[in-house]
Amino acid sequence: xxxxxxxxxxxxxxxxxxxxxxxxxxxxxxxxxxxxxxxxxxxxxxxxxxxxxxxxxxxxxxxxxxxxxxxxxxxxxxxxxxxxxxxxxxxxxxxxxxxxxxxxxxxxxxxxxxxxxxxxxxxxxxxxxxxxxxxxxxxxxxxxxxxxxxxxxxxxxxxxxxxxxxxxxxxxxxxxxxxxxxxxxxxxxxxxxxxxxxxxxxxxxxxxxxxxxxxxxxxxxxxxxxxxxxxxxxxxxxxxxxxxxxxxxxxxxxxxxxxxxxxxxxxxxxxxxxxxxxxxxxxxxxxxxxxxxxxxxxxxxxxxxxxxxxxxxxxxxxxxxxxxxxxxxxxxxxxxxxxxxxxxxxxxxxxxxxxxxxxxxxxxxxxxxxxxxxxxxxxxxxxxxxxxxxxxxxxxxxxxxxxxxxxxxxxxxxxxxxxxxxxxxxxxxxxxxxxxxxxxxxxxx
Amino acid sequence: xxxxxxxxxxxxxxxxxxxxxxxxxxxxxxxxxxxxxxxxxxxxxxxxxxxxxxxxxxxxxxxxxxxxxxxxxxxxxxxxxxxxxxxxxxxxxxxxxxxxxxxxxxxxxxxxxxxxxxxxxxxxxxxxxxxxxxxxxxxxxxxxxxxxxxxxxxxxxxxxxxxxxxxxxxxxxxxxxxxxxxxxxxxxxxxxxxxxxxxxxxxxxxxxxxxxxxxxxxxxxxxxxxxxxxxxxxxxxxxxxxxxxxxxxxxxxxxxxxxxxxxxxxxxxxxxxxxxxxxxxxxxxxxxxxxxxxxxxxxxxxxxxxxxxxxxxxxxxxxxxxxxxxxxxxxxxxxxxxxxxxxxxxxxxxxxxxxxxxxxxxxxxxxxxxxxxxxxxxxxxxxxxxxxxxxxxxxxxxxxxxxxxxxxxxxxxxxxxxxxxxxxxxxxxxxxxxxxxxxxxxxxx
Numbered sequence: 009x010x011x012x013x014x015x016x017x018x019x020x021x022x023x024x025x026x027x028x029x030x031x032x033x034x035x036x037x038x039x040x041x042x043x044x045x046x047x048x049x050x051x052x053x054x055x056x057x058x059x060x061x062x063x064x065x066x067x068x069x070x071x072x073x074x075x076x077x078x079x080x081x082x083x084x085x086x087x088x089x090x091x092x093x094x095x096x097x098x099x100x101x102x103x104x105x106x107x108x109x110x111x112x113x114x115x116x117x118x119x120x121x122x123x124x125x126x127x128x129x130x131x132x133x134x135x136x137x138x139x140x141x142x143x144x145x146x147x148x149x150x151x152x153x154x155x156x157x158x159x160x161x162x163x164x165x166x167x168x169x170x171x172x173x174x175x176x177x178x179x180x181x182x183x184x185x186x187x188x189x190x191x192x193x194x195x196x197x198x199x200x201x202x203x204x205x206x207x208x209x210x211x212x213x214x215x216x217x218x219x220x221x222x223x224x225x226x227x228x229x230x231x232x233x234x235x236x237x238x239x240x241x242x243x244x245x246x247x248x249x250x251x252x253x254x255x256x257x258x259x260x261x262x263x264x265x266x267x268x269x270x271x272x273x274x275x276x277x278x279x280x281x282x283x284x285x286x287x288x289x290x291x292x293x294x295x296x297x298x299x300x301x302x303x304x305x306x307x308x309x310x311x312x313x314x315x316x317x318x319x320x321x322x323x324x325x326x327x328x329x330x331x332x333x334x335x336x337x338x339x340x341x342x343x344x345x346x347x348x349x350x351x352x353x354x355x356x357x358x359x360x361x362x363x364x365x366x367x368x369x370x371x372x373x374x375x376x377x378x379x380x381x382x383x384x385x386x387x388x389x390x391x392x393x394x395x396x397x398x399x400x401x402x403x404x405x406x407x408x409x410x411x412x413x414x415x416x417x418x419x420x421x422x423x424x425x426x427x428x429x430x431x432x433x434x435x436x437x438x439x440x441x442x443x444x445x446x447x448x449x450x451x452x453x
Numbered sequence: 454x455x456x457x458x459x460x461x462x463x464x465x466x467x468x469x470x471x472x473x474x475x476x477x478x479x480x481x482x483x484x485x486x487x488x489x490x491x492x493x494x495x496x497x498x499x500x501x502x503x504x505x506x507x508x509x510x511x512x513x514x515x516x517x518x519x520x521x522x523x524x525x526x527x528x529x530x531x532x533x534x535x536x537x538x539x540x541x542x543x544x545x546x547x548x549x550x551x552x553x554x555x556x557x558x559x560x561x562x563x564x565x566x567x568x569x570x571x572x573x574x575x576x577x578x579x580x581x582x583x584x585x586x587x588x589x590x591x592x593x594x595x596x597x598x599x600x601x602x603x604x605x606x607x608x609x610x611x612x613x614x615x616x617x618x619x620x621x622x623x624x625x626x627x628x629x630x631x632x633x634x635x636x637x638x639x640x641x642x643x644x645x646x647x648x649x650x651x652x653x654x655x656x657x658x659x660x661x662x663x664x665x666x667x668x669x670x671x672x673x674x675x676x677x678x679x680x681x682x683x684x685x686x687x688x689x690x691x692x693x694x695x696x697x698x699x700x701x702x703x704x705x706x707x708x709x710x711x712x713x714x715x716x717x718x719x720x721x722x723x724x725x726x727x728x729x730x731x732x733x734x735x736x737x738x739x740x741x742x743x744x745x746x747x748x749x750x751x752x753x754x755x756x757x758x759x760x761x762x763x764x765x766x767x768x769x770x771x772x773x774x775x776x777x778x779x780x781x782x783x784x785x786x787x788x789x790x791x792x793x794x795x796x797x798x799x800x801x802x803x804x805x806x807x808x809x810x811x812x813x814x815x816x817x818x819x820x821x822x823x824x825x826x827x828x829x830x831x832x833x834x835x836x837x838x839x840x841x842x843x844x845x846x847x848x849x850x851x852x853x854x855x856x857x858x859x860x861x862x863x864x865x866x867x868x869x870x871x872x873x874x875x876x877x878x879x880x881x882x883x884x885x886x887x888x889x890x891x892x893x894x895x896x897x898x
Contacts, residue, residue: 020886050819050821050881050886052819052879052880052881052886053819053821053822053881056822056881056882061822061823062821062822062823067821068821070820070886169880173880298876308879309879309886310876310877310879310886310887310888311876313886313887314874318874330874331874332876333876334876335876336876336877336878337878338878338879338880338883338884339880340880340882340883345883347878349876349878374495374497374498375515376495376498376501376507376512376513377498377501377506377507378506378507406851406854408878408880408883409851409854409855409878409883409884410854410857411878412855412857412858412877412878412888412890413857413858413861415875415876415877415878416858416861416862416865416867416872416875416877417861417865419871419872419875419876420861420862420865420867420871422861422865426864426865427861427864429759429763429775429776430860430861430864431743431755431756431777431778431779431780431781431794431860431864432755432781432857432860432861433781433782433783433792433794433853433854433856433857433860434497434753434754434755434783435497435614435618435783435784435785435853436495436497436498436501437501437785438783438785438790438853438854439783439854441465441495441497441515441754441755441758442755442758443755443857445857
């Protein structure tokens with residue numbers, strides 16, 4: 009194998025790849041090129057930085073440049089990759105500081121260009137006070153705007169996880185928040201029954217939630233003044249657009265690298281693309297769904313870290329495989345924890361798998377223990393085989409991470425029958441004698 | 454199948470059996486005989502009742518007599534079973550109120566006589582202020598003593614889960630607590646490295662912990678004054694003996710019912726004993742260990758509920774099986790959560806299985822998220838196959854119930870390799886991007 013590993017992208021997947029490759033093969037020359045100024049940061053922490061729970065943006069940097077330099081990894085920030093030429097095993101990068109183009113040869117290349125916020129094509133998106141939230145620059149911009157302009161009202165377009173996290177953080181700064189969601193319900197990766205529980209909670213918390221509403225345009229002079237929807241105009245001082253992300257794969261596509269689902273770079277379990285010696289990892293790449301065996305696009309921090317590590321290992325001469333995801337996701341809004349894994353009912357229907365569901369309200373502690381709080385659990389199982397297909401949880405104080413039990417069971421292909429008398433932990437302050445998961449499992453016939 | 458089901462014992466296993474049997478076969482005549490006055494109570498809640506977190510003992514009663522009577526279940530409290538005559542399908546019960554003996558015929562019988570606290574044979578155990586904690590009567594007695602005598606100091610003999618829970622609850626009442634443990638470390642079902650973390654925490658919390666100390670006798674006139682140990686005398690105002698429990702199986706043994714490990718009633722996966730039409734369930738019965746395939750005795754509330762339910766179902770004509778336990782246990786002492794599942798290192802050694810371990814200190818939230826707290830995880834895997842054999846956790850805020858993920862994986866026979874890139878949930882307030890469990894899994898070579 010070659011001597012120089014080039015990595016395009018310096019956030020989760022890219023830097024995980026670099027660190028792992030160096031551990032596997034200390035003699036490897038590793039060059040990372042990344043367009044932004046910030047490397048190895050936790051994008052998922054940005055809502056909490058904006059909400060001032062995290063005071064300094066530096067806290068979000070998992071590791072700084074020095075950490076990597078000390079390991080002998082070159083990190084070039086402010087370099088935008090412009091072209092990949094597989095025939096020459098070469099890339100062109102443009103220095104945003106010097107405004108100069110440079111050619112760099114590689115023996116192996118890892119593409120970790122991530123994703124960007126999807127910006128809906130409409131009028132008004134460039135007005136002052138309209139934001140997407142994807143990278144550190146976005147976070148700094150939003151925080152500066154809030155400190156400077158002291159907005160009293162905010163509209164969040166999109167009721168997904170980031171939308172909810174922003175709702176909490178803006179509300180806790182004293183901003184009156186309204187969430188607009190185009191679909192029938194917020195949290196489109198969950199089922200409507202569970203999403204409605206969350207909506208009810210948000211309304212109680214003073215967050216306005218409007219579903220089935222499309223935004224037509226954003227209005228204002230220099231600064232945003234109104235969001236124009238089919239259901240009327242909404243006056244606001246700021247807008248957060250969080251309607252999804254798209255993988256940054258134009259560079260790869262131009263080089264003849266095959267794209268897959270949702271235009272993400274198609275990778276196999278070794279993170280290899282269709283072109284020899286070129287790997288991809290993280291939010292720019294596809295991933296396999298362990299339950300369906302299908303290629304999906306489920307960008308997430310943990311997956312970016314895992315894929316990056318495996319791409320790094322393999323590019324450095326190792327032989328690791330990433331078997332895929334089960335679609336686990338979690339968020340927390342105020343005190344409420346919301347999580348899902350596996351397939352939702354809608355996803356089962358799309359695939360055409362017959363399913364049955366169970367639903368329970370339980371407690372996160374013994375009924376008699378003071379301060380116990382509610383937890384709602386929905387499970388989805390294959391009708392016929394009883395194989396567990398999915399789970400959704402909405403509840404308090406430890407409810408969310410219970411999804412990991414379901415994710416583990418799904419990863420291992422378990423049936424309801426195998427699980428329903430499992431030996432789960434019981435002590436009154438932390439669980440009822442029948443854990444909510446067991447109650448839900450025992451609801452199935 | 455027969456028409457009358459008789460159940461001896463009215464706590465977790467007995468009442469679970471009664472309720473389930475009635476659901477399965479509403480025509481069944483069900484008679485429950487139980488020695489105490491209290492039925493269907495949560496014994497695990499007693500430390501919190503003593504600590505006054507739970508003000509009224511009634512809160513511990515999951516379901517009252519009316520609940521069962523309404524379902525058509527007869528509940529006879531204050532009846533001690535004296536004899537089982539399998540040849541006649543008959544039992545004799547003694548009414549503690551009437552002081553009369555009565556014969557009752559059964560078609561099927563479920564023995565759910567539970568367990569009692571082990572009382573070490575030594576002088577002074579009958580002095581005022583010396584207690585065991587096993588049933589509601591014990592709890593009431595201890596609470597009354599504390600309210601009446603206002604003890605300033607307590608010695609807890611035995612550093613197991615109940616000992617620790619009592620330590621917390623007595624300390625929070627302002628009592629100065631000292632735990633005496635005969636073994637090398639407290640928490641004998643965990644390994645010494647993890648137990649020492651707990652010991653350090655207890656010392657910080659002002660609980661005195663002395664290990665490798667045997668109690669020789671308890672001294673006093675009418676009331677306890679001193680605990681005499683090999684390492685010196687300890688003045689005290691009360692003593693809690695929590696050095697284990699023994700199954701109540703003398704009645705069964707006299708009837709020719711086979712006993713197994715630790716003199717618990719030997720049952721198969723259908724909760725059947727060696728004698729036709731006689732079942733046993735709960736703290737008086739053995740259980741199978743899913744990992745080792747061995748018969749063990751691991752009394753616990755959840756297992757009693759499950760075994761009771763299955764005994765009830767089968768006695769009522771159903772056909773359910775209980776596959777066994779993996780040895781999950783959890784406790785919480787002050788803020789610290791302590792949990793274990795599977796086999797400890799010592800247990801692996803006893804069985805002769807080669808093993809390797811991993812240990813990590815991680816956080817229960819993202820490193821950058823304010824208020825994140827420590828979690829220590831130890832995993833044990835089979836050397837060679839990589840099969841996960843055990844896990845132990847000591848940490849804060851949600852650490853304990855993470856043991857359920859490990860218990861699930863062990864139940865399903867998973868290897869470290871299958872688990873190390875699992876899709877566990879990540880959101881900064883609830884997890885680091887690499888969940889502690891994944892970090893621990895990735896520590897294995």
